[in-house]
Amino acid sequence: MPKGVTKRRPRTRAALLGAALEVFAEQGFHAATIEQICERANYSRGAFYSNFRTKEELFFALFDEHIDRSAERMAAIVEQVTADGEPSVDALAQALSRSRLEPSERAWYLVTTEFTLHAIRTPEAARKLAEHDARARTLLARHIEDLVRRLGRELTVDAEDFARLLVAIREGGLAQSYVEPDRLPPGELDRRFTAPLLAAVTRDASNAR
Amino acid sequence: MPKGVTKRRPRTRAALLGAALEVFAEQGFHAATIEQICERANYSRGAFYSNFRTKEELFFALFDEHIDRSAERMAAIVEQVTADGEPSVDALAQALSRSRLEPSERAWYLVTTEFTLHAIRTPEAARKLAEHDARARTLLARHIEDLVRRLGRELTVDAEDFARLLVAIREGGLAQSYVEPDRLPPGELDRRFTAPLLAAVTRDASNAR
DNA sequence: TGCATCGGATACATACATGTATCGTGGATC
DNA sequence: GATCCACGATACATGTATGTATCCGATGCA
Structure with missing residues (x-):
């Protein structure tokens, strides 16, 4: 201070x-x-x-706080999943979707989505958001690579691209969930599709190309 | 009139x-x-x-217009793809992602996303949005079922759920694309992942369960 | 405990978007 | 082509959020 x-x-x-x-x-x-x-x-x-000084400044401060929070959370998820002895796709999917069930998560979703809209309109904000997203994505990508390796398989697509896909599913899924919460519980899409999806973009590591 | x-x-x-x-x-x-x-x-x-009477009323009118537009477009895509003799997953993915390249698409994305945020906060708007989304989703689901059947395969998941997944990828992907347009062209995720994804959630129809 | 400074409250000036009421002009019908 | 009404323009009143300037109380330090 x-x-x-x-x-x-x-x-x-x-x-x-x-x-x-x-x-x-x-x-x-x-x-x-x-x-x-x-x-x-x-x-x-x-x-x-x-x-x-302005409402914008407060808004940015709030987003910065979210960045910290989200980085900590991602690290915690990774640690938790990797610590649980047996690596598993389901464990990852569970951990990712479970992290979306906290009550404040809806509020953060609304705020960050609005920040995303702001960023799309404002290059400066877009840079900041892109930078943050890239960090989170890379963290996720590393973990996926690690997980896949431990399962004795290998990716057939770029890990970063696959991470982008997972992020898209999460964000897009949450939008649907929050519009009709009783038809699609938050995190449901992740839970249901992460495993088959990962299976689809990997192959047995012993296979030749 | x-x-x-x-x-x-x-x-x-x-x-x-x-x-x-x-x-x-x-x-x-x-x-x-x-x-x-x-x-x-x-x-x-x-x-x-x-x-x-109010800005809200204009906003709703605009969204209604979007609903019509989007229904027409979806119908056109389905018709186009089914008309092209040979059914193919790529054709669907192409058609879906190509429809996202019009210049006004970005504007519509911004407006509808804002409407979604509004709907999440307002039950009445949520019902309206959900109803529209359900129609579009069902249309997409029917087409997917049809396509899968024509390919001599069958779905291992609910078609509506799979349609939800595709919609999530589209929306979530567009968010990323518009934040960094030169890193991820609009529609890229759809183009790259729709085919393997569909392969992952179907099986040969001749196989017993 | 007393003093200096930091932090928050209060009051006021200002800007601005909204909505309404009225007026004028263009279009439709004969 | 004349009349009437729909439609849009103009002017004004109002509410409301913002920002600033000033004042008072709390906090930290000697």
Whole structure:
């Protein structure tokens, strides 16, 4: 913490960020008003302007927090799956989809999707998002390669491309799930298709090409 | 056209809808202002309020237009592919991904994604969206079943579920493509993975279970 | 405990989008 | 070609979010 910064500052900052996540999830970024966020956090707009200069800045800060969170989570998943002795495709699929069941996950989905839309319209944001996505994807790709190797098989497609596919299924599947939660539980597509999919893009390692 | 309605009305209405698509794509729904839309269409706000009551109403009208468009397109794809004598998985994948290359496609993607976010937050909109998605999905599922049968194979998974997977890949893939267009051309994931995927979830029809 | 500074609250000025009410012009019907 | 009405333009009133300037209380340090 920088010099001359008291310890209540990080607390109110965190409160504002938490409130912002909820309000953005409920209303969307543009519809959400600074006052609503402050109200939810039990602070005045003075507190807001003392911590952030604009709503955008808050939005970016929120996304940064998500990046950290998501990196930690991905690492935890990888560690957990690799630690469980016997490597298995199902274990990966389970872990990936299970990580989507937390209550706040829906809120994060809404916020990050809105950030994605923002990024598509704004080159600068797109770079930032692409960079983050690339890191997460590479982590996933490495793990898949590792898993495949341990299963005595080998990929017939680029690992990064396959990771892109898994990410697409996850995001696209969540969209469908959240639109009709009782027809398609979150993570269902991943659970059902990851294994056959992986089987389809690998072959027995002993086979010659 | 209802009695007492002159013919310039549908023209200005269409102009407003077209302008709205562009402005919504550029700014997003909430950031877009009614005045910007009118400006783009070369009309005054008076024209707007004469045709629509709120920005939401315009938004819904735009989405309805998309529904029609998309139904026509899906029908055209199915017809085209089935007409081309030899049935093939690649032909389907090609047709599906090719349909994503029109210039206005990006704008529609942005608008419909925003509508999806709106639907996730609003039960009424969710019902409407779900109904539309279900129709499109069923159409796709029927065609897949037909294609699979013609190839002398049979599905090992529910056709609707598989259609859900394809839709997820398409939407999720487009998100990635529009964030980094030069790293992943729109439709690339579909093109690359539809065939192996279909192979993975079917088996030779002559095989006993 | 007293002092200096940080952090948050309050109040006000401003900008801006919205909606409505009214007016004028172009199109349809005779 | 004249009349009437639909349609769009213009002007104005209003609500509301934003940002800033100032004030007061809390926190940390000597």
